[in-house]
Amino acid sequence: MAETLIRSTSAWCNICGQVEHAAIVERKGSVYMERFCPAGVQSEIIAESYAWYAERINQPHVATSVASPVPCRQGCPLDCGPCEWHTNGLRLPVFSITNDCNLNCPKCFTFNRPDLRYYKSVEETRAIIKGIIDASGGVQLINLTGGEPTLHPDLFAIIEACKNANIGRITMNTNGIRIAQDFEFARKIKESGVQLVFNLDTLDPETSVLMYGKDITDLKLQALATIEQLDIPTTILLVAALGVNEKEVARLTRAWIGKSFVRSVTIQNMTFTGKNGAGFEPKRRLPIDQMERLLCEEEGFAREDFFPLGSYHPLCYSVAYYVYYGDRLVSLANILDRRRLSELTAGNYLLEPDRRFSMDFLEGLNRLWAENGDEDMLMHFKRLIRQVYADNHDLPDEDRRRQLESLVKMVYIHPHMDADNFDLDRVSRCGDLVPDETGNMIPACSYNLLYRQKDPRFWVEPL
C-alpha cells in the first residue's frame, strides 16, 4: 500500500503508560497518526483529507508560555502543568465545580464518582481565580463545568467569586434540565451575567437515548425556549458522534446559529474518554475536517470560512466567524483573510476588538468595495464597525467586546483527544487548561485522560 511519511510526533500510550514515537502518514488521501508502541502499533485517522491537513500544518508555531511553568520532571504529559515543555499560554481556563449530575450520559468523557458529591467552595474558587490571574494577567473567558454545574447549591456565590476585572466572561456548561424545570432559577442565571454553554446533541428521541441515555428532547426544547425568552447569551455545544448524529449536528448548527441569544456554536467531535465515554459505541472517529465538510453541506457555510484558532494545534480547533446580513451568513474570511484571522486570535480565544482589528476590518471592506462587492452589505458592515468603535473611541474595551460579540457568530469545531490519539504535539500547545486551587493547570485532554480520576473529589478507582 502506497503511503507517505509526512512528519513525526510523539504520543501517549495508555496501554503501556509511556510516550512513544508516532508517525503522521498519508494513505489514500487521508492522514493517520501511527503510534509505534511495543505493545502494538495504533493507527488512528486524524484528517480525511491530506490537502486540508497540509494546508493547516505548514507552519511552525511561536512558543508562548505561562508566567512560571513547572519544571519538567517525568516529561509530557506527566508533569502538568503547564511545564517548561508547554508552548501555549492560558487561553481558556476550564474547571469543574461539582461532580453532581442529573444525567448519566453514555457519551460523557469525564470521571464523576457517584457515591460522594463534591461541590467546590467559594474559597477554593477564589484561590483558582487568583491562580488564573497570576499565571496570565487576565483572560477573555473562563468556563465552569461539572458534572452539572446548575446542581451546585451555592452556584450564584461561586459565580460572584469568579467575577474579576481581569476576567472578561464567565461561561457555564449545562445540560439545561434545571433551566427547563425552574424558570426562577433561569431568571437568576440571566441576572448573574453568566453565559451558558448549552449542550444540544440532538432533538431526535432515539438519538437522545444513544447520547444522553434517555429521551430528554422535551426538556431540551423547553430549556431553549426559556433561554430565548430571557435572552441569555449562549454557546450551543454539540457533541458529534460518527454514525450517530454527525449530520444532525450540522443541521442543528445551521438552525440555531441565527438566534439572537446564540453567540457561538461549538462542535465537539466525540472523544472516547471517561467513565462512560471510553465504552461508547459505535467507536468511530470523526476527524476535524470531516465535521467541517459535513457542516459545509449546510447552506451558508463554506470550507474557505474556516481557519485554525491562533496558538492552538490545527487538529484541535477549526473556527469560522460570521456576521449576519439580513438572513445571510457572511463569513469574516470574506473581509479579512484567514491567515490574518488566525493571527488575530493568536494570543486569545476570541477576537480582540482592538484598534488593529478595526483597521484590518475596514481595510478588508475597502478591498471588497474596490472588487465590486455588494455595496449595501459593505455599508451595513461599516455602520456596524462604527457602532463598535464609536467615533470618539471612548467606549470602554469591555463594552466594545460585548458589542462585537453580539454581532459576530462563531463556529468552533473542537475535537478532544483520547487514549487512542493522544498526540504530544497537540497537548503541548493546549490553551484550554484546568486550573486547581494551588495554581497548577492541566491541559483539558491530559486532565480528562490522566488526572481527573486521581482526584478523590471526583473519582475513586473501583476496587
Added chain:
Amino acid sequence: MKKDESKLVYSQTMAVCPTCLRKVRARIIEVAGKVFLEKFCPEHGLSQALISSDSDWYRASMAYIKPSQNPKEKNVAEFVGCPESCGYCPQHRQHVCLPVIEITDSCDLSCPVCLKRFDRPFSLSVDQFAGIIDNLLHTEGRMDVVNISGGEPLLHPDLEKMIRVAKEKGVVQLSVSTNGLAFLDNPALRQMFRETRTIAALQFDGFKPETWKFIRGADLAADKLRLIELLEAEGVTYSLVATILKGVNDDEIPRISDFFFASQAVSLMFQPVTFSGSAANLDTELHRLTIPDIVHAIEGSKYAGKGDFNPLPCSHYSCFALSYYLKVSAGEYYSLKNFLGRDDYLAMIANKTLPGLDSEGYDMMKSRLYELWSAADSGTTSARLLDRVKAILKKLNEDPSPDARISAGIDNMKAIFIHQFMDAHTLDFGRLIKCCNPYPMPGDRLIPICAQNVFGSHQASGKNP
C-alpha cells in the same frame, strides 16, 4: 503570558538522551534562524543539538516527501519497539537503497573522526558475505549497488572473492569505502578494481596539512593525490568522500568541489562529521555542521550554482541532499535539475545513490531532449549539451542493459551528495524509520547505519543491538 518570538516549534518526535542513550521525548525547534532537536531526559534534563543551520533550507526541505517504497520481504516478523526490532521490521518505512557491508574491523589508520568504534575484532568470511548478498536479494528482489566498508576493507584478504561473488549473484555495481593507502604499493589490487569495475570510494578530506592531521591523524595529502593520479592513469573508477568539520576543513569545500569537477571521480560525497565512534570525543559545539552549511559552501565552487541542491525525497529529508551534473565536455557541467525540470528530476533521482540511468531516467532524458528540440527556445540550452545527451541516448538505445546504463551514468554524469548521519545527539526516530542505508549483518538482519552506530556494539555478530 510570555511570548518568546524567537522560539518556534515544528513538531514533537522521539530521540535519545546523549548522556544515557535512553529513548526520550524530543521536539524540533527553531531559534534565531537555526533548527535544533531539543530533548528532555527525566534523569539528565534538557539538551539541544543543531540539526539545520538554515531554517529556510529546513522549511523548504519538509516538502521533499514521497511515498515509501517497501522491500519485497521484511525479515523481522514482529514489531516489538524501535530500535529493538531492527531490522527491517514490519514498521520500517523504506527499502534498502545502498547496503553498507562491513567486512573487517582492521584498519591501518586510527582517525580521530572515525564514526566507528568496534568492540571486538572481526573478519567476515566469504560465505558470510555471500549469505548477506543472498539475503539482500531475497528482501529486495534485486540489488544493483552494494558498498563494502569496514574498518579498512582493502586489508581483508578475501576482498576480491567477495566482489566476484557479489557480481556473480547479480550485483551490478560495487563500491569499496577506503582510505586508499593499501592501493599505493599494490598494482594488482588496483588492477582487480579496474577489472571488476569496482568503485573505490576514497576518503579525501582536503588539501591543508592541518586538515589531514586533525581528521586522519597524519598528513596524507601527497599520498592521496599520488593515488588519484594512479587511479586515473590506470582507469580505475573512483569517487571522493570528504568528512567535513566546522573550523577544520569547511573552508576547503569549494576547492574540494573544484578538484572533483576537474577530476575523473564519478561522485563526491560530503559527510558532515558525526559524533559517533571515535568522533564522539570531539567537541560538537565547535565542529558540528549541517547540510545547508555544506550546500552554501559548495556554491562557492565555480561549477556549482545556487539552487542546484535539494534533499533526497525517498530517504528522510534531513538525511541526504544531492545534485547531479551532466558532463558536456571536460570542465563544462550542466545541472541535471535545470535540464530535466524539477519534477522529472526528482522522479529520476529517487531511490538511487549512484549516478545511473535506469529505464525511467532514460525515458525522461529522451522526452526532455525532444521537448528542447521542438521548443523554439532551444537556443537557451547549449547545442553542445543537446548533442551530448543525444549521444548518450543513442548509445543506450543500442545497449539498454543495466550494466550499460550504469556506465552511461558513470561516464556522463557527476554527482555531489551530502549525507548527514545521526549521532547520539541528533538521532531522531522519525528519520530512523525511513533509513535506506543499513548495515547488513551476517544472518539476515539489516540495521540502519545510525541505529547501529548509536545503539549497537555487535557489529558482525548478527545479534540485534
